[in-house]
Amino acid sequence: MSEKRSACLIFNPVAGQSDPDQDLAKIRELLEPVIDLDIRMTTLEISASQLAHEAIARGAETIIASGGDGTLSAVAAAVVGSNIPLGIISRGTANAFANALEIPTTIESACGVILGGVTRIVDAAMCNGKEPMVLLAGIGFEAETIELADRESKNRWGMLAYILSGIKQLNNMESFDVQIETEDKIINVTAAAVTVANAAPPTSILAQGPAGIIVDDGLLDITVVAPENAAGAIALSYHLLQSALRGSASERDDIGYLRAKQVKITTDPPQKVVLDGELMGNTPLSIECVPGGLTIIVPLVEKIPETEKLSGLPNLTVELKSPEE
Template sequence: MNRSACLIFNPVAGQGEPEQELAKIKEILSPEIDLDIQFTTPEIDADQLAQAAVERGVKIIIASGGDGTLSAAAAAVVGKDVSFGIISRGTANAFATALEIPDSIESACETILQGATRSVDAAFCNGFPMVLLTGIGFEAETVERADRESKNRLGIMAYVLAGLQELGNLETFDVEIETEDKIIKTRAAAVTVANAAPPTSILAQGPAGIVVDDGLLDLTILAPASKTAAIASAFHLFQTASAGNATERDDIGYLRAKQFKITTNPPQKFVVDGEVLGNTPLEINCIPSGLQIFVPLVEEEELVEKLEGLPNLVVEMK
């Protein structure tokens, strides 16, 4: 007997041909999974479709679209006994990259068919679901500048160009950050709180090595003294993230906590998983093991050892 699943499909995501992409998904999944296909529209978002599926008792929900679609669909699944499949078709595909899920349609579908799941953390930011990150200040302004037309035309480069343009408007703000055990006050140009983030999300990479199932959120503060320092800080974050090392610059700070309350003066826009959703203040809370995500099967590595040549070697077999 085939499994059944609700497929939530965003027909305007990414730069491909949606009809062909949907046909490919159906070709791969339909022989083994009975698909109930639901389309997002300007009036009906992915979270509404996913919530309706949960209420119908659906045990597998698959979302296909950009990071905003995936995050919205995940909202209805957090804390539920539902397995969540990801088929990324967006511009950045940060969601899939951060969770080590293939971003090609074929490989993503095969991952779902394999049936292996992993528990990962989720979070809520002012009531909005957050799987990846929340950006305050510079990142939010950059995302807003990269409109749909430029993303369709330029792809990921739309974000790069928007970031370079936004540097001309770089402004700092006072920020107060409250955790379970401390209150931090400083001045910053960007504050990023990450649950999961690919290395390309450089403003989230202060601590590097973000862990998606540790029950903690990672906060990075970028506080450059000038536009030149901002460029240098961003480049440093790129280098350290690529090497898997924590940052060492004085104008970058980071910490980990289960929750954050953040206020700014003046109020700043914030972006959650690629969507600008409001202005500060905000509160972010981690939901440990909040999602059951389909992930690729990992082959167990063969144990390798080399002992020969060690001085005074004695090996006793048990």
């Protein structure tokens, strides 16, 4: 008989709205016949990130994270660059992390993916040279939305809390001047939000300028949103959601997008930045893609072609950089 696989399971007991004891019992029932689980619980004192770093130090063969997006992102950030396969059992409110990587969100299906053991090497990114990013960074509107979607409304309304919070924001949305510097160009434009995505679910509508965000192309997907007024913002949000669900690129003049290996974003006035769902300070912000930085256990998915569109945005100038810059 072959030796059982082993994995460290990092479990957040306070994620989502289900019964954590029942969830853990179900995970053990499904996985333990095949995988020898080393179960570690997060507490107020012991973070998912700390548990992940300890598991890496112990030489864990596989790490499985179970909790909400905060837990999953923290564990993923810890394993960036380690080549240790990461399994995902999402039990949160928004499940953005699982949806972005097309991993099912029921415990049964997620455990089925882990038992299938198909690994996919995807990109990660590094913000300001020190903070790992797995999903996306939002500047402006998206950061405000996260701040307003508080724990109570998330528990009550689930994913709708983010949408409701976004609609609230449309009434007091303010534009700002932004400079976006990539490896080959400098873009100056007026915007209401800029999103830099490595991976993003369709519900992160402000990341959805391109036709499908590719998680293993060595590039970041940058979406610039510049509605003229609140009515335009509502139409724009609806259009982006439709684009995301169809997997088609946006064609509105008030939405621009491009792909780049690295980007530096400066704004006037400074704007709040949200990184993988957590507020992390203000602009300026530098992000560099880490190609192949993360190994995830996933179902199989296919690629979508890449594109760029900037024309139509207000006060736009684009300056091509010479190769030696």
